[in-house]
Amino acid sequence: xxRAEELQQRIEQGIPGSQAQVTxxxxxxxxxxxxxxxxxxxxxxxxxxxxxxxxxxxDEVGAAIHALSIKTAVAQTGDQxxxx
Amino acid sequence: xxxxxxxxxxxxxxxxxxxxxxEHPTILFMKGSPEQPACGFSARTVAALQALDAPFAAVDVxxxxxxxxxxxxxxxxxxxxxxxxxxxxxxxxxxxxxxxESGELAQTLGVEGEAAPGQAPAGQAPAGxxxxxENRLG
Numbered sequence: 001x002x003r004a005e006e007l008q009q010r011i012e013q014g015i016p017g018s019q020a021q022v023t024x025x026x027x028x029x030x031x032x033x034x035x036x037x038x039x040x041x042x043x044x045x046x047x048x049x050x051x052x053x054x055x056x057x058x059d060e061v062g063a064a065i066h067a068l069s070i071k072t073a074v075a076q077t078g079d080q081x082x083x084x
Numbered sequence: 085x086x087x088x089x090x091x092x093x094x095x096x097x098x099x100x101x102x103x104x105x106x107e108h109p110t111i112l113f114m115k116g117s118p119e120q121p122a123c124g125f126s127a128r129t130v131a132a133l134q135a136l137d138a139p140f141a142a143v144d145v146x147x148x149x150x151x152x153x154x155x156x157x158x159x160x161x162x163x164x165x166x167x168x169x170x171x172x173x174x175x176x177x178x179x180x181x182x183x184x185e186s187g188e189l190a191q192t193l194g195v196e197g198e199a200a201p202g203q204a205p206a207g208q209a210p211a212g213x214x215x216x217x218e219n220r221l222g
Contacts, residue, residue: 046179047161054162061162067125068163069178 002029002065007057011036014056017075030066037075046072098154101143105158105168108141110193113155114165118142125177129165132184138193140167169193 004022011020018038025031041049049072116122118130133140145152159173167174183189190196
């Protein structure tokens with residue numbers, strides 16, 4: 001069963017320079033929310049930004065990871081949290 | 085956007101999905117129906133569209149797992165719901181909700197400033213090969 005920390009690490013490894021905050025929404029290991037900021041999001045549409053996050057997990061989204069809710073932001077200088 | 089033109093004979097489901105996306109200005113692929121969504125994410129997306137009085141066609145992906153497979157192959161998007169406007173993927177629940185809150189969704193749907201809840205003209209939704217497309221005009 002995937003865990004939030006594992007997802008966070010994989011996002012941060014998969015998207016260069018990114019910072020991720022992953023929450024297990026139900027505690028059941030299948031509904032997650034990820035807030036991701038990365039400098040590489042600059043100039044991309046939301047769709048493209050979210051696709052980069054989904055791409056980290058490939059086929060697992062919709063399977064082991066039943067639902068992955070995503071919020072993205074372009075990382076500014078330094079560490080910028082994803083706005084609400 | 086997709087190789088659907090070449091996919092008709094060997095892949096009728098993909099061709100039907102692409103046809104539906106091309107034919108309907110606004111189309112939502114969801115779990116369940118707008119009246120009875122089978123998933124919270126689909127329900128929220130429907131609610132956003134309805135709050136804007138936006139007419140949309142809806143396709144339930146649940147009756148046949150191949151609908152979802154082929155849809156994701158076309159859109160490169162792994163989750164349901166998926167909202168298409170003008171043949172382009174706008175997003176899933178998260179993006180639609182963000183856009184709803186920011187007002188971008190109304191802009192994208194072209195329903196900006198027409199808050200009048202009047203009757204939209206009735207329209208016909210030609211059903212693609214067994215896709216059971218439901219028209220949500222009005």
